[in-house]
Amino acid sequence: MSGMEEIKQTFFIECEDLLGEMESGLMLMESGDYDMETVNAVFRAVHSIKGGAGAFGLDNLVNFAHIFENVLDDVRSERTEANASVNALLLQCSDMLSDLIVAARDDSGFNETQYNKLLGELRVLSSKDSDEPEPEGALEEETFGFMPVMLDFGMESDDNSEPQGDVFDVVFKPQPSLFSNGSSATRLIRNLCDLGDATVICDSSSLPYFDTFDPEEAHLSWKIELRTSERQSALEEVFEFAQDDCTIEITRRHPDGQSEDDWTSADFTAQNDTELEAQTPDAPDLMGADISVTPPAPQDPLVVEAPAIIPVAVPAAKANVEAKKKTSPRATPPATIRINLERIDRLINQVGELVINQAMLTECIVDTGVAGDPSVQSGLDEFKQLTRDLQESVMAIRAQPVQPLFQRMSRIVREAADATQKSAKLVMEGEFTEVDKTIVEKLADPLTHMIRNAIDHGLESTEDRLTKGKSADGTVKLSAAHRSGKIVIEVSDDGAGINRERVKKIAIDKGLIAADVQLTDNEIDNLLFMAGFSTVEKVSTLSGRGVGMDVVKRAIQSIGGRISISSQPDKGSTFTISLPLTLAVLDGMLIQVANQTLVVPLTAIVETLLPIVKDIHQTGPKTRVVNVRGTFIPLIDLGQTLRFRSEATLPTKSVILSVEAEDGTACAILVDNIMDQRQVVIKSLEDNYGSVPSIAAATILGDGRIALILDIDDLIARSQTDQIISPLQQEVKAEAYA
């Protein structure tokens, strides 16, 4: 049954969300900063997992979730104190639950030893199951028999009556709670009548006079004579939900016929006809209790009940919709659909093409000279705006909060802390920052790696921390934020910082840098990212600061990102990953150098300047600086650096772009001309050609020409290494051309 299979898949997707909620709640509990709603949210998540798992017969999951939930219930009701050891157990259980879900989804195995161990520990803790000698058996029997259970149904019928044409006398007297609980006497009678041939007699003898009449009270009772082939249990079932709200007597008539009851139809009819007219002239429908119904009833005589006034209710409800905040009446708010990622990618590509096409069209129109026409101009502007809006909307489809990714990291922190016998806590910030889905997925491995590194080698042992006067618990902070058109993700620790002496020694030992080279702190830190710095075998283990950081760097670069590091002795280290907001478009400034058109990302540009010769100073054979309002910043001759021309560019015939790298390093770029500012569609150079130093990607311009997009950070980094560290530069080059 494909419908159920699909729902099962939804269940697993939902489980991921629930696990996330559960984990973040447990983390709050661990931190001590929580209230009962936090525990309740965790309880709810486990409870929902259990509910869904039960529907699909995932027994291990149900059993585990059940006892997990019991313990949470104890915490919630303060029978169990959420101390450190309980929290630690709960976190381990959340990991187990996550493993069980994966095992159920992929039909794979799980760690049964751990499963049984945790189950045992939970049982010891649980107030409910500790009383039961055989919790597992009792558990399944009692709460999770996978057969559906209907409760409120204490009427096990023991009748063995002949199912052929019996006559039953049913006396039905509702209590007021029947109506207040949403049951309907009419409906019950009608359901009963559906079982066979019925005669219904209403007793309105206790109906009060109108001045004392309370419409919320139950004044009527009925006697139903039912001839049916059904068993008595079928009659009882009609009153399944109403049994506590009414008096109900069902007696099977003896084959000789007469019921012992002394009511007669005639009595009541007579009584009612005379009395009702006198008592209740204004409410004949309401009091029209004299019914002798043979199913189906032609109309509902009891208008007290709401469903009967539905036609009146509809317009009123519609008016309400306008008055209040609009809610969708039909769909799940917020409604979602699942779309194949390929389709979205195709859409994004098409929108990219549309952006190019729009630029081309604009250029054509300008060339034909009709662009000055106001209607053409406004049409073009509108087209441009719409294209941009469309593109933003399309990109938003793929945006996802980083929260689930961050939450997964809390487990990594726990495991790494356990493995290294350190105590560490994870602090998250900006977890609702939205990032392209592909990027989120590709960040998982690098982040895992960085967090393991941070705990393994960033944080000191508890004793060392205490000696240094730090708190015993190390902190690993994971933050995400939008910053000037980029997404910045930081992994920081409050550990010992990078041991630069050691890093430098390793680099020299491995022949990565010359023994006598002078490096700044920042340059030493960046040695961690060099390919040869760590050996491949160590990548998967938890050892060596900087282990596999080149792998991390490559992973980040593959999604168009950049990673940098900063570290302070005894304060800790921070790894900063900056990522493009989207992988498809970019706001850029079109510039010209030696007849080549290039694009500079707008986010990197601080200002543009007209160079004044006296402000430019030669500091070396190839290096110049420019004085910008008293600050000297390095000047990069783009034509020379990119080898478009061999001789130095004349400042008098150029423009200076003041730019800034991600880490804040300022630099000035000498270009020939600034042409335009526009949105360009990024076409990967690596996919189609190969990686080129200082070039991030390429784009297609409105006139069909290809322009290269500058990688400002790389350009600045290279110009610095060019001037200072030649061995590093060679290494980088070797890597780039490998």
Add this chain to the structure above:
Amino acid sequence: MSINVLAIDDSRTMRNMIEFALNDAGFNVCLAEDGQLGLDALDGFVPDVIITDVNMPVMDGFGVIDGVRQHPLYRSVPILVLTTESAPELKQRARSAGATGWIVKPFDKDKLVSAIHKVAA
């Protein structure tokens, strides 16, 4: 006339299952993911029956029962509580609040459909 069912459950899986079961039975289903959204949905949806979970964020099932029982138009609409909980005291609480019936998850499709027919014939 087709029966309108408002189903309130914070679990997406459960909502999907209810929708699947009830659409199959020819009911109109409106889904809400917590009690408050469920009550909000009454602005545009006229239910013949309301099915609600108990433990939900924002507003739980008891809140739904209270809200519906105080609603000028829908106070008499039958409410079925659909939950994994089966504690008698919870059931009693739901009864006193005004629940019409109590069904324990995991539910059987046919039983659910027949329960709805029973309260909303």
